[in-house]
Amino acid sequence: MANLNLVQAINLALIQEMEKDERVLILGEDVGVNGGVFRVTEGLHARFGARRVVDTPLAESGIIGTSIGLAMAGLRPIPEIQFDGFLGPAYDQICSHAARMRTRTRGAFTVPLTIRVPVGGGIHAPELHSDSPEAIYSHQPGIKVVMPSSPYDAKGLLISAIRDPDPVIFFEPKRVYRAFREEVPEDEYTIPIGKARVVCEGTELTVVSWGASVLQCMQSIEKSSRSIELIDLRTIFPMDLEAIETSVKKTGRCVVVHEAPRTGGMGAEVAAQIMERCFLYLEAPVQRVTGFDTIMPYYKLELNYMPDASRITGAIEDLFAF
Amino acid sequence: MPIKSILKLEIERVSILDEHGNYDEKLGAGLIPDADLVKLYEAMSSCRYLDEVAFKLQRSGRMGTYPQNMGQEATSLGAAYVLNKDDWMVTCYRENCGLFWRGVPMESILLHWMGDERGNAMPRPHFATPIAVPIGTQMLHAAGLAWASKYRGEKQIACTFFGDGATSEGDFHEAANFAANLDLPVVFCCQNNFWAISVPGKIQCSAPTVAQRGIAYGMPCIQVDGNDIFACVYAVKAAAHRARTESRPTFIEMVTYRLGDHTTADDARRYRDQAEVDVWKLRDPLLRTRKFLERQKCWDSSKEEVMMKRIEIEVNAAVTRAEEIAAPPITDAFNYTFAELPADLAQQRDSMQTHSLASEATVTSTAASPGAGGH
Numbered sequence A: 001m002a003n004l005n006l007v008q009a010i011n012l013a014l015i016q017e018m019e020k021d022e023r024v025l026i027l028g029e030d031v032g033v034n035g036g037v038f039r040v041t042e043g044l045h046a047r048f049g050a051r052r053v054v055d056t057p058l059a060e061s062g063i064i065g066t067s068i069g070l071a072m073a074g075l076r077p078i079p080e081i082q083f084d085g086f087l088g089p090a091y092d093q094i095c096s097h098a099a100r101m102r103t104r105t106r107g108a109f110t111v112p113l114t115i116r117v118p119v120g121g122g123i124h125a126p127e128l129h130s131d132s133p134e135a136i137y138s139h140q141p142g143i144k145v146v147m148p149s150s151p152y153d154a155k156g157l158l159i160s161a162i163r164d165p166d167p168v169i170f171f172e173p174k175r176v177y178r179a180f181r182e183e184v185p186e187d188e189y190t191i192p193i194g195k196a197r198v199v200c201e202g203t204e205l206t207v208v209s210w211g212a213s214v215l216q217c218m219q220s221i222e223k224s225s226r227s228i229e230l231i232d233l234r235t236i237f238p239m240d241l242e243a244i245e246t247s248v249k250k251t252g253r254c255v256v257v258h259e260a261p262r263t264g265g266m267g268a269e270v271a272a273q274i275m276e277r278c279f280l281y282l283e284a285p286v287q288r289v290t291g292f293d294t295i296m297p298y299y300k301l302e303l304n305y306m307p308d309a310s311r312i313t314g315a316i317e318d319l320f321a322f
Numbered sequence B: 001m002p003i004k005s006i007l008k009l010e011i012e013r014v015s016i017l018d019e020h021g022n023y024d025e026k027l028g029a030g031l032i033p034d035a036d037l038v039k040l041y042e043a044m045s046s047c048r049y050l051d052e053v054a055f056k057l058q059r060s061g062r063m064g065t066y067p068q069n070m071g072q073e074a075t076s077l078g079a080a081y082v083l084n085k086d087d088w089m090v091t092c093y094r095e096n097c098g099l100f101w102r103g104v105p106m107e108s109i110l111l112h113w114m115g116d117e118r119g120n121a122m123p124r125p126h127f128a129t130p131i132a133v134p135i136g137t138q139m140l141h142a143a144g145l146a147w148a149s150k151y152r153g154e155k156q157i158a159c160t161f162f163g164d165g166a167t168s169e170g171d172f173h174e175a176a177n178f179a180a181n182l183d184l185p186v187v188f189c190c191q192n193n194f195w196a197i198s199v200p201g202k203i204q205c206s207a208p209t210v211a212q213r214g215i216a217y218g219m220p221c222i223q224v225d226g227n228d229i230f231a232c233v234y235a236v237k238a239a240a241h242r243a244r245t246e247s248r249p250t251f252i253e254m255v256t257y258r259l260g261d262h263t264t265a266d267d268a269r270r271y272r273d274q275a276e277v278d279v280w281k282l283r284d285p286l287l288r289t290r291k292f293l294e295r296q297k298c299w300d301s302s303k304e305e306v307m308m309k310r311i312e313i314e315v316n317a318a319v320t321r322a323e324e325i326a327a328p329p330i331t332d333a334f335n336y337t338f339a340e341l342p343a344d345l346a347q348q349r350d351s352m353q354t355h356s357l358a359s360e361a362t363v364t365s366t367a368a369s370p371g372a373g374g375h
Helices: A006-020 A044-048 A060-072 A088-098 A134-138 A151-163 A213-223 A241-251 A266-281 A299-305 A309-321 B034-059 B073-082 B096-102 B106-113 B138-151 B170-181 B211-217 B229-246 B274-281 B285-295 B301-324 B331-335 B343-368
Strands: A002-004 A024-028 A053-055 A076-080 A114-119 A144-146 A168-173 A182-184 A197-200 A205-209 A228-232 A235-237 A254-258 A287-290 B012-014 B088-090 B158-163 B186-192 B221-225 B250-255
Touching: A002 A006, A006 A024, A006 A044, A006 A151, A006 A168, A006 A182, A024 A060, A044 A053, A060 A076, A060 A088, A060 B138, A060 B170, A076 A151, A088 A134, A088 B170, A114 A151, A134 A144, A134 A168, A134 A235, A134 A266, A144 A151, A151 A168, A151 A182, A197 A213, A205 A213, A205 A241, A205 A309, A213 A228, A213 A254, A213 A309, A228 A241, A241 A254, A241 A266, A241 B343, A254 A266, A254 A309, A266 A287, A287 A309, B012 B229, B034 B073, B034 B096, B034 B106, B034 B229, B034 B285, B034 B301, B073 B088, B073 B096, B073 B158, B073 B186, B073 B229, B073 B285, B088 B096, B088 B138, B096 B106, B106 B301, B138 B158, B138 B170, B138 B186, B158 B229, B170 B186, B170 B211, B186 B229, B211 B221, B211 B250, B221 B229, B229 B250, B331 B343
Parallel strands: A024 A053, A024 A076, A076 A114, A114 A168, A144 A168, A205 A228, A205 A254, A254 A287, B012 B221, B088 B158, B158 B186, B186 B250, B221 B250
Antiparallel strands: A002 A182, A144 A235, A197 A228
């Protein structure tokens, strides 16, 4: 057991999977000698060599497109896209090929790849370095979308993602990278993709969140006198609807919190699923606390954009006043 | 300081059997034995006949949109002939001839254009990737497949096909750049057929050759007469050797011509002159190969007749086999989305299945009920 932050937990998972499975290789911009701009792949180049930790040309579509070829040939590539805002150039390869290869070849070809992407705001980064595009990729059939909020979950989920037979986008919340440490077992363990975690139990209201926003939710809940249950989805797609349903049927109230823009965000999906599954159990309408339908502002205003504890508390109180 | 020239470039063009029947004995020596050339000619003829049949199938509503390969048969066939059986063929959608040579069943291609994903379920022994529809994306997969081979220390290479229009796409440039800089064993075959639907080549590339695009990436480049099966074999053979022994990519521009429309949904008369098409009809790869074989005393009209009868039977049998394949169950659309279906998707599948069964029951009971059909 070691006390690790999110960066170290991911680094450990990568090392352990690479040691275990010769098919696993890492590729991307600056992932080699430099160890990644966030140092997530620190030490891996020295340990595994340039054959398995590859600095590629600066081309996102190229990184994902070649990874698709590597995966079709039976390897387990882990491409890194350096920032959320740079996923755009790879969108075509992700959605036109990786996502649909199994379906369009009826299983003759599959694309087992794990795309690692630092995600979200809160670290005073330049523009296009702070986006939250998880809904875009959750809407695309054929891809799994994962976003851990803690070091322990990150290690277990990343190992599951690498071993998954289908493409997974593994979003790493930048704001959590070095936010805190927790005990992370050295031993190998996995956390199943598609399973949420009940962070704290409660009976009066459910908060559903994921990624860095989970931390803000915890701040809000800690200050509240209400009995609030917090669900960290951990996987955005496929979503653990059972966990949401069970909780909301118990509490009758739900607030969904995410950093991504509101319209068409995954909070809308959570709300719709609750309507379908829990309508007669609801004491109040589902509320969303989200980023806004604006371009992510430059960092002077980023904290205003992202849901914070006071906005979350406001929504919680609104529901009790309904 | 005087300004110095620091780089001089040239592009070689290879033509071995030209449209007038001139044959370069030296370059062609030992390249394709006559007996093999007969088989290659038969393969091109078969592919051509399939094109005609496919066109009629589309026009009579028995098949969806179909892109004819007519005029471009020699390019992919030349490559398939000279590649090893386990080298990857990473194609677009005008490489039927090469794929058939590899053993991809004709009904697979038909099935694909008949709107059935099972047409793309190309079994691994053919080492052919599924037809790539978005333009220019598949070259990156070729680079990845070649990379995997190199990673494993194997000698397998990847040969990818795309058109002149695809060289305008960013992915082409990324693939060339990756292959060159990471030393990947890839053969890039650009079928320059002069037209990207209605847009002429000069809108895609204003340099004198498409071949020279590869120079910018530091890879050997060559232009060949793409309607000359000998030249195609010659170039791919050298490129494959380079890939296998040096793990280096090559860019081959195969100058050919799309004799047909872009697809059955297109009408090329809207944008190009018949006079241009007529010139290229004389440069048809089938025509010159047949004439060459006749000169070698390997072919005559009676052999042609026998072959065409056999091809008709084979192609028609493939059409029958493809048409006999009923629509897959709707559950197939769900079942291949992931290796293991998420609960919500399984629920969507089951509800759709229940709905389908209910609809069938309704149809059956309506048909059986008295008075139905009496209108």
